Amino acid sequence: MDVTPEQAKAGMDLWMGWAQHGVGGRRGHLAEGPPALPLSGRVIDRSPGVRHHPGDVARVAELGVFDVLHSLRAIREFEPDPIPDDAIATILEAGTRAPSPQNSQPWAFIVVRDPATRAQIAEIYRRVWNLVKEPVYGDIDAIEDRSQRRLLQATDRLAAAVDEAPLFIFAMLDRSKLGVMVTPDLQTLLEPSSAYGAVWAAIENMLLAARALEVGAITTNLTRLMDTEVRQILGYPEHVETVSMLALGRPRAPARFGPTTRRPVGEVGHSERWGRPI
Amino acid sequence: MDVTPEQAKAGMDLWMGWAQHGVGGRRGHLAEGPPALPLSGRVIDRSPGVRHHPGDVARVAELGVFDVLHSLRAIREFEPDPIPDDAIATILEAGTRAPSPQNSQPWAFIVVRDPATRAQIAEIYRRVWNLVKEPVYGDIDAIEDRSQRRLLQATDRLAAAVDEAPLFIFAMLDRSKLGVMVTPDLQTLLEPSSAYGAVWAAIENMLLAARALEVGAITTNLTRLMDTEVRQILGYPEHVETVSMLALGRPRAPARFGPTTRRPVGEVGHSERWGRPI
Numbered sequence: 001m002d003v004t005p006e007q008a009k010a011g012m013d014l015w016m017g018w019a020q021h022g023v024g025g026r027r028g029h030l031a032e033g034p035p036a037l038p039l040s041g042r043v044i045d046r047s048p049g050v051r052h053h054p055g056d057v058a059r060v061a062e063l064g065v066f067d068v069l070h071s072l073r074a075i076r077e078f079e080p081d082p083i084p085d086d087a088i089a090t091i092l093e094a095g096t097r098a099p100s101p102q103n104s105q106p107w108a109f110i111v112v113r114d115p116a117t118r119a120q121i122a123e124i125y126r127r128v129w130n131l132v133k134e135p136v137y138g139d140i141d142a143i144e145d146r147s148q149r150r151l152l153q154a155t156d157r158l159a160a161a162v163d164e165a166p167l168f169i170f171a172m173l174d175r176s177k178l179g180v181m182v183t184p185d186l187q188t189l190l191e192p193s194s195a196y197g198a199v200w201a202a203i204e205n206m207l208l209a210a211r212a213l214e215v216g217a218i219t220t221n222l223t224r225l226m227d228t229e230v231r232q233i234l235g236y237p238e239h240v241e242t243v244s245m246l247a248l249g250r251p252r253a254p255a256r257f258g259p260t261t262r263r264p265v266g267e268v269g270h271s272e273r274w275g276r277p278i
Numbered sequence: 279m280d281v282t283p284e285q286a287k288a289g290m291d292l293w294m295g296w297a298q299h300g301v302g303g304r305r306g307h308l309a310e311g312p313p314a315l316p317l318s319g320r321v322i323d324r325s326p327g328v329r330h331h332p333g334d335v336a337r338v339a340e341l342g343v344f345d346v347l348h349s350l351r352a353i354r355e356f357e358p359d360p361i362p363d364d365a366i367a368t369i370l371e372a373g374t375r376a377p378s379p380q381n382s383q384p385w386a387f388i389v390v391r392d393p394a395t396r397a398q399i400a401e402i403y404r405r406v407w408n409l410v411k412e413p414v415y416g417d418i419d420a421i422e423d424r425s426q427r428r429l430l431q432a433t434d435r436l437a438a439a440v441d442e443a444p445l446f447i448f449a450m451l452d453r454s455k456l457g458v459m460v461t462p463d464l465q466t467l468l469e470p471s472s473a474y475g476a477v478w479a480a481i482e483n484m485l486l487a488a489r490a491l492e493v494g495a496i497t498t499n500l501t502r503l504m505d506t507e508v509r510q511i512l513g514y515p516e517h518v519e520t521v522s523m524l525a526l527g528r529p530r531a532p533a534r535f536g537p538t539t540r541r542p543v544g545e546v547g548h549s550e551r552w553g554r555p556i
Contacts, residue, residue, distance in 0.1 A: 064340035197478035204479040236552040274514040
């Protein structure tokens with residue numbers, strides 16, 4: 001995915017347009033929480049001879065790592081504008097920077113932009129979601145816990161229109177990369193958690209990179225149920241499996257990045273032994 | 279883990295000391311790759327009334343997210359100085375920001391600083407590594423592939439002295455948090471990859487936050503073999519299991535952060551269908 005100067009220019013203009021005219025402006029994304037922090041933005045110096053990290057092309061300004069970590073929300077509603085190729089390359093590149101057991105890098109990624117393919121896959125996703133929805137969650141509109149109810153309703157809306165996202169990235173586990181960590185027939189993982197974990201670390205890196213580029217994303221978790229059918233569409237071999245399908249796009253208001261709600265460290269952290277407060 | 283102004287001051291002095299006198303200085307960490315990028319540092323404004331993200335206390339300067347993503351290396355050799363409490367809190371806090379299926383947040387963390395406990399656990403780790411080393415890898419000094427050989431030799435050295443790291447963080451899966459995604463007896467995960475994946479996303483966030491604070495870390499992958507014994511030491515209940523033990527500390531030279539070697543996007547990425555170049 002080489003980028004010509006013209007493409008880079010076009011990509012940059014697009015990003016600058018988003019930055020200037022996006023939902024609430026760049027500063028607006030943290031508006032619900034503490035006063036917005038000054039973003040650690042910087043304009044990339046493109047003078048001849050100046051070298052950058054791979055993927056720098058798309059970066060007009062760079063957010064601080066904690067700004068990104070603390071404002072990464074799942075985005076489930078997307079604007080239809082395509083994500084520029086250089087942004088996609090930057091996101092995938094971030095994925096490849098993840099750690100993996102013995103640096104095996106057991107991941108692979110399939111980028112799906114084609115509307116017809118997205119529609120086919122969306123149809124499968126919708127069918128699988130509708131299959132599990134009631135048996136697993138019952139009547140989601142009747143769930144008492146408000147945040148759980150809203151989350152499942154949002155998932156339901158996502159399933160109805162996931163291909164509104166202009167970009168899918170399939171994050172896959174490629175068992176042929178696992179060396180001694182898989183049986184020679186590539187069927188049995190010796191350390192399943194670490195193998196899948198490497199792909200999930202790559203996914204987290206991609207979510208963070210996407211958020212830094214103002215691209216929203218949601219990871220989907222029904223991929224095991226979809227795998228047989230999706231495999232026929234995307235043509236991946238037997239030793240490869242989908243770990244998660246990511247749907248990506250520019251957040252459509254009211255969806256936006258911002259502070260997230262999590263159980264505090266005091267609840268999930270323990271000091272020296274289980275149960276001792278931190 | 280509340281932080282008094284005195285602790286915050288002490289922590290800040292320590293970080294500033296590291297920044298000024300650390301291995302090669304802050305700019306030195308990228309020295310092996312392209313010319314060092316200007317770090318997007320900023321000094322936190324601590325005037326009364328100014329609010330920050332949780333964990334801001336330890337942040338003297340904030341690295342850009344891509345600087346961090348692209349310079350995160352596994353660190354296996356550590357200086358013995360303790361990691362300040364506010365840095366630990368910042369790292370754990372970053373972990374809690376990870377996404378998880380239905381926002382279940384199925385993680386828990388045990389922080390181990392006590393030297394006696396670290397020594398006990400290191401002894402178990404060493405024993406397990408020595409148990410698997412030869413059957414799985416053969417004579418590691420005879421491995422032909424240079425980077426594989428060096429990686430395994432580094433793992434061997436780590437196993438010999440893992441408790442030189444002043445801090446362990448056990449990243450755990452707490453199955454009681456999984457709601458409908460686990461059977462009622464908490465024994466069988468309905469979506470193992472997503473459940474472990476949430477913990478691995480939290481681990482990746484912690485690695486990135488640690489790196490931003492100049493704290494190095496390595497994730498270990500033999501935890502399934504260690505779990506029974508470690509459980510007795512750390513006292514965690516049956517529905518909780520260790521996903522990875524992280525060893526953390528300030529990198530000891532020649533270990534340092536910097537560019538990483540990965541298969542390029544062109545090799546692991548596919549466009550629209552498996553096998554089509556990106």
